[in-house]
Amino acid sequence: MTARSRTALDPVLARIDAGLPAALExxxxxxxxxxxxxxxxxxxxxxxxxxxxxxxxxxxGFDAAPRPTPGHPMVVGHAGSGARHLLFYGxxxxxxxxxxxxxxxxPFDPAIEETPAGPVIRARGASDDKGQLMTFLxxxxxxxxxxxxxxxxxxxxxxxEEESGSPSLLPFLRDNAAELRADLALICDTGLFQDRTPAIxxxxxxxxxxxxxxxxxxxxxxxxxxxxxxxxxxxVLARILGNLHDTDGRVTIPGFYEGVDDLPETLRAQWRAxxxxxxxxxxxxxxxxxxxxxxxxxxxxxxxxxxxxVNGIRGGYAGPGFxxxxxxxxxxxVSFRLVGRQDPLAIRAAFRDWVRAQLPADCSAVxxxxxxxxxxxxxxxxxxxxxxxxxxxxxxxxxxxYIGCGGSIPVAGAFRSELGMxxxxxxxxxxxxxxxxxxxxxxxxxxxxxxxSWARILxxxxx
Amino acid sequence: MTARSRTALDPVLARIDAGLPAALExxxxxxxxxxxxxxxxxxxxxxxxxxxxxxxxxxxGFDAAPRPTPGHPMVVGHAGSGARHLLFYGxxxxxxxxxxxxxxxxPFDPAIEETPAGPVIRARGASDDKGQLMTFLxxxxxxxxxxxxxxxxxxxxxxxEEESGSPSLLPFLRDNAAELRADLALICDTGLFQDRTPAIxxxxxxxxxxxxxxxxxxxxxxxxxxxxxxxxxxxVLARILGNLHDTDGRVTIPGFYEGVDDLPETLRAQWRAxxxxxxxxxxxxxxxxxxxxxxxxxxxxxxxxxxxxVNGIRGGYAGPGFxxxxxxxxxxxVSFRLVGRQDPLAIRAAFRDWVRAQLPADCSAVxxxxxxxxxxxxxxxxxxxxxxxxxxxxxxxxxxxYIGCGGSIPVAGAFRSELGMxxxxxxxxxxxxxxxxxxxxxxxxxxxxxxxSWARILxxxxx
Numbered sequence: 001m002t003a004r005s006r007t008a009l010d011p012v013l014a015r016i017d018a019g020l021p022a023a024l025e026x027x028x029x030x031x032x033x034x035x036x037x038x039x040x041x042x043x044x045x046x047x048x049x050x051x052x053x054x055x056x057x058x059x060x061g062f063d064a065a066p067r068p069t070p071g072h073p074m075v076v077g078h079a080g081s082g083a084r085h086l087l088f089y090g091x092x093x094x095x096x097x098x099x100x101x102x103x104x105x106x107p108f109d110p111a112i113e114e115t116p117a118g119p120v121i122r123a124r125g126a127s128d129d130k131g132q133l134m135t136f137l138x139x140x141x142x143x144x145x146x147x148x149x150x151x152x153x154x155x156x157x158x159x160x161e162e163e164s165g166s167p168s169l170l171p172f173l174r175d176n177a178a179e180l181r182a183d184l185a186l187i188c189d190t191g192l193f194q195d196r197t198p199a200i201x202x203x204x205x206x207x208x209x210x211x212x213x214x215x216x217x218x219x220x221x222x223x224x225x226x227x228x229x230x231x232x233x234x235x236v237l238a239r240i241l242g243n244l245h246d247t248d249g250r251v252t253i254p255g256f257y258e259g260v261d262d263l264p265e266t267l268r269a270q271w272r273a274x275x276x277x278x279x280x281x282x283x284x285x286x287x288x289x290x291x292x293x294x295x296x297x298x299x300x301x302x303x304x305x306x307x308x309x310v311n312g313i314r315g316g317y318a319g320p321g322f323x324x325x326x327x328x329x330x331x332x333x334v335s336f337r338l339v340g341r342q343d344p345l346a347i348r349a350a351f352r353d354w355v356r357a358q359l360p361a362d363c364s365a366v367x368x369x370x371x372x373x374x375x376x377x378x379x380x381x382x383x384x385x386x387x388x389x390x391x392x393x394x395x396x397x398x399x400x401x402y403i404g405c406g407g408s409i410p411v412a413g414a415f416r417s418e419l420g421m422x423x424x425x426x427x428x429x430x431x432x433x434x435x436x437x438x439x440x441x442x443x444x445x446x447x448x449x450x451x452x453s454w455a456r457i458l459x460x461x462x463x
Numbered sequence: 464m465t466a467r468s469r470t471a472l473d474p475v476l477a478r479i480d481a482g483l484p485a486a487l488e489x490x491x492x493x494x495x496x497x498x499x500x501x502x503x504x505x506x507x508x509x510x511x512x513x514x515x516x517x518x519x520x521x522x523x524g525f526d527a528a529p530r531p532t533p534g535h536p537m538v539v540g541h542a543g544s545g546a547r548h549l550l551f552y553g554x555x556x557x558x559x560x561x562x563x564x565x566x567x568x569x570p571f572d573p574a575i576e577e578t579p580a581g582p583v584i585r586a587r588g589a590s591d592d593k594g595q596l597m598t599f600l601x602x603x604x605x606x607x608x609x610x611x612x613x614x615x616x617x618x619x620x621x622x623x624e625e626e627s628g629s630p631s632l633l634p635f636l637r638d639n640a641a642e643l644r645a646d647l648a649l650i651c652d653t654g655l656f657q658d659r660t661p662a663i664x665x666x667x668x669x670x671x672x673x674x675x676x677x678x679x680x681x682x683x684x685x686x687x688x689x690x691x692x693x694x695x696x697x698x699v700l701a702r703i704l705g706n707l708h709d710t711d712g713r714v715t716i717p718g719f720y721e722g723v724d725d726l727p728e729t730l731r732a733q734w735r736a737x738x739x740x741x742x743x744x745x746x747x748x749x750x751x752x753x754x755x756x757x758x759x760x761x762x763x764x765x766x767x768x769x770x771x772x773v774n775g776i777r778g779g780y781a782g783p784g785f786x787x788x789x790x791x792x793x794x795x796x797v798s799f800r801l802v803g804r805q806d807p808l809a810i811r812a813a814f815r816d817w818v819r820a821q822l823p824a825d826c827s828a829v830x831x832x833x834x835x836x837x838x839x840x841x842x843x844x845x846x847x848x849x850x851x852x853x854x855x856x857x858x859x860x861x862x863x864x865y866i867g868c869g870g871s872i873p874v875a876g877a878f879r880s881e882l883g884m885x886x887x888x889x890x891x892x893x894x895x896x897x898x899x900x901x902x903x904x905x906x907x908x909x910x911x912x913x914x915x916s917w918a919r920i921l922x923x924x925x926x
Binding site for chain 1: 500501502503558559561565626627628668670672674679680681682683684685686687688689690691692693694695697698700701702703704705706707708741744745748749750751752753754755756761764765768769770772773774775776777778779780781782783784785786787788789790793794795796798800823824825833834868869870871894897898899900901
């Protein structure tokens with residue numbers, strides 16, 4: 001960093017430190033809006049969150065507005081100038097709160113809680129992704145407050161359907177390609193490595209979502225009257241799902257591993273050097289043994305190997321007490337994390353064929369599509385990556401790392417395919433943030449240092 | 464039947480025919496009470512149904528009252544005199560209505576509906592068991608109205624927990640054995656054979672109910688962050704349930720078939736002579752192929768073979784949309800229909816051991832007991848059976864049959880073990896009554912001829 005940019009940055013960082021209480025109040029206001037995108041009952045809340053963000057962006061000097069889609073609105077805002085155009089992405093929608101009884105407080109009544117590990121912001125969306133996206137907005141606000149302008153040309157692009165398969169994303173990118181195409185995307189939806197090391201994600205798994213319903217009898221039956229003679233869709237579904245993996249933990253769908261390469265030895269060595277503590281990682285959630293493919297390390301399982309998981313199942317009577325019913329149907333939601341050159345659409349077709357081939361007489365299968373995105377790999381030869389990595393290292397006091405990510409951030413693939421730009425995935429979540437779970441939180445340190453990190457990265461990437 | 468008893472019976476039958484509209488109104492009143500015993504939210508409704516029945520019995524001249532239990536009340540009433548003491552049993556509780564959206568009308572707003580097959584009474588409990596138990600009460604009412612008294616000594620005993628495992632039944636029978644012990648029990652909770660032939664059930668399957676919860680991670684996890692490395696309880700549960708049967712449809716739990724004898728050739732011949740139309744039986748519910756053990760006839764599967772079925776399953780997120788969660792636990796409700804000398808408690812222990820033996824590292828299983836009863840076999844050498852069979856044959860105009868029953872009526876076993884008496888199982892339900900399913904109904908003909916049948920049986924059994 002040059003002396004000139006250091007001179008410009010220092011007052012911005014000071015402003016961020018002084019303005020933290022006000023920044024927290026803004027985040028709390030956003031967290032109070034229950035913008036659960038997958039539940040149609042919360043559509044108005046999603047629209048309200050988009051309005052709130054557009055208002056906030058305008059207060060920073062962005063030319064911003066909610067932008068309608070067939071689903072929940074996007075928010076787009078423009079500000080700043082410069083030779084390099086940066087597109088910042090986050091999402092304002094959140095996961096459902098089920099099961100609500102496992103929350104220690106109302107998930108949409110955020111609060112700062114003191115914990116042995118330091119203060120945290122507790123609420124649905126605190127970490128995923130409202131807290132994270134606000135780190136960038138607060139960094140931009142501080143730059144504008146101190147210098148009257150951003151140090152670079154910035155477009156902010158916020159989505160409201162990330163937690164529900166992003167059905168409007170690709171059409172919106174296509175329809176607004178000229179406006180949204182930038183030199184580089186910045187995505188804030190990932191985490192620190194092992195809770196302490198700042199990181200830039202350069203490998204992302206893809207995601208394929210499928211819902212399968214097995215149908216048998218024309219109606220629910222009494223198991224006394226029909227049990228033994230009538231086919232039971234729960235049993236059929238359980239048998240099929242039980243066949244999804246072999247005894248070595250490998251997925252049994254024919255062709256599933258096409259396009260999955262073994263990890264290059266150089267990358268394997270780099271990952272080994274990260275010193276990932278898989279005992280601590282699993283122990284934090286009450287587990288001790290990596291449950292994936294035999295013969296793979298946990299980091300390989302998470303970053304470079306594909307998976308098949310059942311994310312939900314229902315059938316028959318599962319409420320209090322007992323009901324001796326043979327149900328007419330049973331349903332499971334199945335997702336696949338994809339790596340390398342695995343083709344999501346080919347795997348969808350192979351999964352459906354594989355299920356149908358296992359159906360007994362009198363049963364049928366109905367499928368519902370819940371989205372498909374391939375794996376992603378970033379080009380870290382772009383010098384912007386090294387500049388951002390240096391900025392992160394300075395803020396956190398330890399060298400930032402290039403890592404993989406077990407999650408799927410389909411927008412990174414969409415930016416590549418629709419707008420021809422790479423994405424830099426930087427985030428400040430911690431492994432214990434309980435995202436998608438009850439009692440989600442975001443560390444106050446993540447929020448504060450996250451804002452400071454973006455202020456530094458904006459300076460480092462300004463051309 | 465003697466001329467004297469014919470003279471006494473005819474005006475009772477005439478009274479029943481003339482009183483049918485009033486009898487229907489009483490049934491409707493009882494059906495309007497949502498006495499779902501398995502759901503604690505309906506406890507007051509169960510108490511209300513018991514009060515209603517005690518009032519109704521008193522209006523017929525019974526010395527009757529609701530009798531408290533730790534669960535829902537029993538109703539006990541006494542009337543009549545004679546050398547033979549008959550105990551009539553029915554249950555006033557009903558199954559839950561799930562899924563409510565599949566009902567064409569409010570399940571607790573009963574109505575008479577015209578159908579191509581004749582008029583039906585549509586409501587939850589219309590057939591199982593409110594409509595059936597009221598056939599006996601209406602027959603008793605007609606006898607008392609015409610002759611001022613019942614032709615026999617009768618105790619009416621109505622339960623409110625039959626659909627939720629009858630937890631209070633055994634203690635109540637023990638505590639009130641002297642009051643309830645009779646020469647013979649009459650149970651009205653079964654059906655006509657093939658929709659048209661009156662029948663007395665002489666073989667009943669037993670029932671064992673188990674709920675198993677597989678626990679893995681300490682909390683719900685994000686499948687992007689943990690997928691591939693963390694164990695998934697839904698997958699573990701599906702694999703275990705998928706192993707419950709072998710490819711021939713036999714249950715794989717060690718020792719499960721101990722006490723299961725092959726059908727004697729004489730009984731096999733009798734059942735063959737019944738001309739059971741399994742194509743019509745399965746076709747009525749959209750099926751074509753018997754799904755049970757290979758090499759068995761459908762009647763064998765239903766009456767003389769044990770089963771293992773999954774009646775409910777839940778885990779993860781199964782609502783609208785998709786949630787990429789790895790849940791902390793998954794649960795299934797499993798029931799076993801038992802025959803011959805199978806020991807319910809031995810099978811419970813074997814099932815639990817069998818599940819535990821299949822648990823991978825980091826998983827545990829928690830079990831909940833949902834009741835256990837052995838199979839039952841009646842002694843049809845008692846001449847009362849032949850007398851009742853003749854009475855049924857006269858009412859329906861076809862020879863009544865001795866049959867088996869795939870269902871489990873634990874009270875019959877309890878009467879044998881606690882009170883030392885046999886039970887005569889006679890009912891008028893039809894296969895398409897949709898008991899335990901949406902749009903349950905009871906044919907008006909079943910109700911009307913059912914009342915007349917009991918009037919005849921009371922005359923035939925009077926000593």
